[in-house]
Amino acid sequence: MQILYENMVVEWQLPESDVRQVERILWISPNEEYLYSIAMDDDKAFPVMKAYSEYAAGIVSKLCRQVDWINDSIPVIDTDIAPEHLTLRDKSWDTIKDIVLDEPNCYDKNFRGAQIREVQGHTAVHKSTIYRYLRRYWQGGKMKNTLLPHYNNCGSYGKDRTPTEAKRGRPRKFENEPSGINIDEETKQLLRSGIRLFYNTKEKSPLKHAYQKTLEKFFANGYRQEGQVLIPVLPPPEKLPTFGQYKYWFQKEQDLANTLKSRHGKKRYELNHRPILGSSTLESFGPGSRFQIDATVADVYLVSEYQREWIIGRPIVYIVIDVFSRYITGLYIGLEGPSWVGAMMALANTTADKVRYCAEYGIEITEQEWMSSHLPQKLTADRGELEGDKPARLIDVLGVDVENAPPYRADWKGIVEQQFRLVNLRSVRFVPGAIKERFRERGERDYRLDAKLTLREFTQIMIQYVLYHNNNHRMLWYDRNEFMVADNVEPIPYQLWQWGIINRTGRLKKLPEAIVKLNLLPQGEATVTSAGIQFKGVHYGCDLAMREQWFVKARVGKTWRVKVCYDPRSTNEIYLWLDAGRQFEVCTLLDREERYLNKRFEEVDDLLEIERYHGRHHEINNMLAKIDLDAQTKAIVEQATKKTNEALSNSDTSSNQRVKGIRGNRSGEKQLNRPQEAFQLAESRTVEGKSSKDDNVVLPINRDATTKAQEAYIPPADKLSKIKAYLQEDGDEE
Template sequence: MQAICENMVVEWISSASEDRHLERILWISPSNDVVFSIAMEDDKAFPLMKTYLEYVAGFESNLCKFVEWINGNIPLLDQGINDVYLSLRDKSWDAIKEIVLDEPACFDKNFRGSRVRESQEQTGLHKSTIYRYLRRYWQGGKMKNALLPHFNNSGSYGTERLPGDVKRGRPRKFEDEPVGVNIDEETKQLLRSGIRLFYNNKQKAPLKHAFQKTLEKFFATGFRQDGQALVPILPPPEKLPSFGQYRYWFRKEMNLEDTLKSRLGEKRYALDYRPILGSSTIESFGPGSRFQIDATVADVYLVSEYRREWIIGRPIIYIVIDVFSRYIAGIYIGLEGPSWIGAMMALANTTTDKVKFCAQYGIEIYPEEWVSSHLPQKLTADRGELEGEKPSHLIDVLGVDVENAPPYRADWKGIVEQQFRLANLRSIQFIPGAIKERYRERGQRDYRLDAKLTLREFTKIMIQTVLYHNNDHHMLWYDRNEFMVADEVPPIPRDLWHWGIINRNGRLKKQPEHIVKLNLMYQGEATVTAAGIQFKGMHYSCELAMREQWFVKARAGKTWRVKVCYDPRSTNEIYLWLDEGHLFESCILLEREERYLNKRIEEVEDLHEIERYQGRHQEVNNMLSKIELDAQTKAIVDEATKKTDAAILQSEESNSKRVKGTRQRRSNEKASNREQEAFQLSEKVSTPSNPTNNVVPLKRDDKAEIKQVYVPPADKLSKIKAYLLEDGDDE
């Protein structure tokens, strides 16, 4: 809700009727509890007292609204005013100035009556004249010129003629052309209602359609049935207002602001049609007075760092820019967002040493090519990322005042919004995979298939774009003040920044880099395990953990969680949060996690997600293969069980006898396997004199069946004999 101020005109809307009531606010108490106002269209009005909360409730429930009020009878300049009129004005002012200057006492009835009587005695004017002067002064906005005589109303220019028998307006060109009707007050009210109902709405109907609907609703004399339809019956054209008259009164009485708000909505009106009279630079005294931050989805598709045939979508661009100099103080390019982590990374980048930052991407710059490494005094942002409890560290620890723009009001961040357009014009539209048009025609090639750049390569392009903007972009439209003109400062962001540092210092904030990062970086929890400090599927180690034997304790006991901060742009390190944020310990990625080295957190998460997706894809095939394996195993087991059970049943051996001698039988089986498994590179022919296998029958007892026993070489014959004797053989 807009703040309530003196001299504002408020329109109260009655919910039961279409009547409106206009009043001007005359005085507001310093404690914002009492408000005095006066009716605008009442010739006998006096100031009335209301409570401030009454207005607040009225605005919140849409029972009242502020209206723009211009009184054409009150000239704003004394030049050109007749001296006689000025003399009459001064005479009227002298009669009431001692009354109106004593606020708020003059709004009290008893006090005002006594002072009016004193003015009567001094001036000799009638009290009704003095009261008329008071009303004109208060209703005219407490302006002295409101007391000027209204002689300019004499004459007939601009006044509406009363309708009579003769048709007003231009004569008709043809005799048979409908003459039409004179628009009286009743007809005018019907036309107003038609405009309000059929034109000032979200359907955005053309004026011709609204005119037709107005005639159908307010001028129809009856209906005729045509099949299932009821068709309105209209009078002849000479008894109806014409479309020209409808359009004339629409333009004459149209409130363009109300019409645009009704057809487009408050938000669209504020964004596209609100008068642009201010300047963002005026709100910024020097470098660091105000930064603007915003994000957009880049109009280009990228490929994966791991496998270039994978398309990973469009990246997010964050830009932090200084309002005073248009100097880009920080950027962030990633796949996360627009979100809190993206905004925090962009703000962290504003305090980062830009030489080191560019070196991470293989770009060598001099310190003077990108000098900003500070935090601002104020930060203008969207309501999304920097709203709620998350930016508390910015306000409480780092001392940055966060201001959030209203929803759908991108114009509050017009400077940073303009940078997105410039970045697209300078670089992005020429990159393979860029979106040329929002909507592709049928048969047109899919621009996503043209993607060639990875996230790292696209970031390098954006860094080069920022360096060009900061050091070489000549802003012809920049409004330099008189001091800049005198110092011959060119409108280049770098030169404006340096000039502001020298002449408008005291706004930039400098904090230790690790304090800024710990408070701005995304925070999370890692798990201390025997395999290392596990974070997002990666494992790290640090000197503190080795010194205090964390991994030994984790293996001997239980794992535990620790608070960490991390930079999504690099997987090489994470940081343990120590001493409530005043200290930190760097944790290095373990060597066995080499595949994650020099990657971004987003890329690792994408890799894990893709691997999980591929794993889910293989689950069905794995299950089918396992089913086949189980079926084959069961078939073999069933067949073996059947044969073994038959052999056991045939031998009729006891369980103890089957178990006894297992060691020797294993040895015999091993010897047999060795003979069969031995490598033989030459082919040997089996002859009667040199048989390959020697088998002799052995008799165990009378009831035992004759078995074929393998006869090993002579050096093992003694062992077989001992085995047979152990089992009770006679031979």
């Protein structure tokens, strides 16, 4: 059986009837024989005595049930009550307190009547007023605050008054002050249209300007013409809504969210004005559930590693961070400005051995100081770097689900965006070359001239920042769950990461570093030719191609294509995919392609394009030169033909004789050419500054050379006999 108690509100429902009656129990007798109750929905109700068993039986038989009764007229917090209302409450309480505190006698109508007459005698309060106080006190649950004035019930709160002849609103302070008009439903519709057309726009007009345009468009009686200009004619001020009325109805009916979207755009509203009710941590079950990646241009200028007097500009900072623990898992500092190459380097760093990575920059750490070398389950990024077909292998092969944030929605990556702000506050702003202010005043020193750090030195600073953040940064704002609190886990990224690894496993992915890098590199197709593996105009070779005689096969057969991946920043190597991407072969640049060594593929493309350009540029000159050559050749041929034809016409030699005399003619021509072709060195020889042509000059004799010449000398008679014998042999062969 349910226990009845004082102030309990009970709802009775009669069988086969929709009639309901709600009562409040005011007092229960100690022996539970009877009780007093009062009807809640009756303005003339008085306490009534009823049997306790009636209510108990009604609850058992489900003829009545307990209900919650909330009186909106009773304030909950005293500090919200106006002082004048408290004065009125206390005055009412002093009137009835001697009556209501005498229970249960106050519920007897005879005793209550005598008490009310006594109160009337020394307070001069009307009897109906005292009864109203008593009824309000009892129906409100016997609380003192029920006697507060119910001013909220005055004037039909929340309902617009019906316009009449009388002007609504406050009285005017000055006689000639415009009073405006009564705003009816038709006028309100015009004001709404004016706000929609002239205020809720991307022009972001002030409300005063929107009010003016509303009067011009909807309240003008006509136009007057001044030259070529039409000027709206408005009614007198007393027949127009005032700006105060326009502002009142604007504020009263304003849809703030719609106004902000209309004036600033939906994207800007989502970024700067939408309610922030969620938490990024709720989207992540544990370490590796979701990483966020983003890039920014660091607010610092750097100098060259090779020429420190050269300023090379501002570096690009990529950060990959775990949403659950805020543990920074990947970092890239370079000059590859936000692009797939920079994102690729940062993602590759997430799987890299951090001990070896830090050692490359002269920083010695233990594995516990930076232990992440994994891929996440999901990766949230910008639309730029990870949009398109480039991250397809990241999704299909490496099993990482990529989510791109909408445009202008940096708040979707709020965790990594916050890291960029913290980097500037903690480290970057204090180093030389840092940007102090976005805009310099005239006469101030150019902060770019203060640059002192190289890219390597700035990377060392960033690594130290990551180590501090991961191992020491205490996030006071981090919402630890009850299990973290029970395990005494501090809100430090390292401890959160460790706790998540133990208690929220199964999200991190571990793959070989080489496989990850290969899948992040851009892919392409190379052609196996007899000159090597050709890719983007550059030729490569590898041990596999030599062992399997690819180049021989390509020369005797046809060329074929192979799948490769490459680093756009270096032409020195490409990587041949084998076994469906599970293995790879390194292909190196051939020796004859030395001019492409240590170049970027973009530079190679530029070089080849320049060569093609020069080739196209010289095609016309080459053609003109060939035309000149052909003309010169034709002229010589024509002249030679003319001379030969004249000689033939004057000769009696037959065609047969001409053909048979070729060898003899050749030998004779050779003998005639030899004196002309012989080297004449004596003409240019000088002795002690005098020419060798001088008859008085005696040339020194080289004895050894003279002896050799005498041994090789052939007398003219013998030489002539040899020539005749040679010609005789030629004649026999003819």
